[in-house]
Amino acid sequence: MCLICERIEMIKRGENPYFVKELETGYVVIGDNQHFCGYTLFLYKQHGNKTELFHLEPDERDRFLEEMTIVAQAVSRTFGAEKMNYELLGMGDAHLHWHLFPRVSGDIENYGNNGRGPVWWYPMYKMYSDDNRPSEEQLANMKQKLLDELEKLL
Numbered sequence: 001m002c003l004i005c006e007r008i009e010m011i012k013r014g015e016n017p018y019f020v021k022e023l024e025t026g027y028v029v030i031g032d033n034q035h036f037c038g039y040t041l042f043l044y045k046q047h048g049n050k051t052e053l054f055h056l057e058p059d060e061r062d063r064f065l066e067e068m069t070i071v072a073q074a075v076s077r078t079f080g081a082e083k084m085n086y087e088l089l090g091m092g093d094a095h096l097h098w099h100l101f102p103r104v105s106g107d108i109e110n111y112g113n114n115g116r117g118p119v120w121w122y123p124m125y126k127m128y129s130d131d132n133r134p135s136e137e138q139l140a141n142m143k144q145k146l147l148d149e150l151e152k153l154l
């Protein structure tokens, strides 16, 4: 089973502490590491052989993109993004999932082009440092704020 499917199974069992909300096409979860404060993922519900946007039926794809956009807006409002960054990757886990990063000036320090550039110009060991993991209390607070914004938009 892929890592995303494992996390979804945890949500279904009520055991995923990062879970925020179920939408029609996917699940909203807070990222494990929070160097980029408010980093959120939107996990597509199905895996199977649907690993590209162009594998989805047009209506399903429209709904998935619409819901991702709503999640991005809620993340932006909740965490005060200057700009949202969106990534749909999947060479590691082919399961469709959006990475939604709220960006603010200075968030990659002086890496990249004098502090400007994509999130992946920030060193991986810093981005995934255990220092960036939210406490139970911080996580609960982030989830509640994001849920409140999402519910205003849905």
Ligand SMILES: [Zn+2]
Pocket: 001, 002, 003, 004, 005, 006, 046, 047, 048, 095
């Ligand atoms: Zn999967």
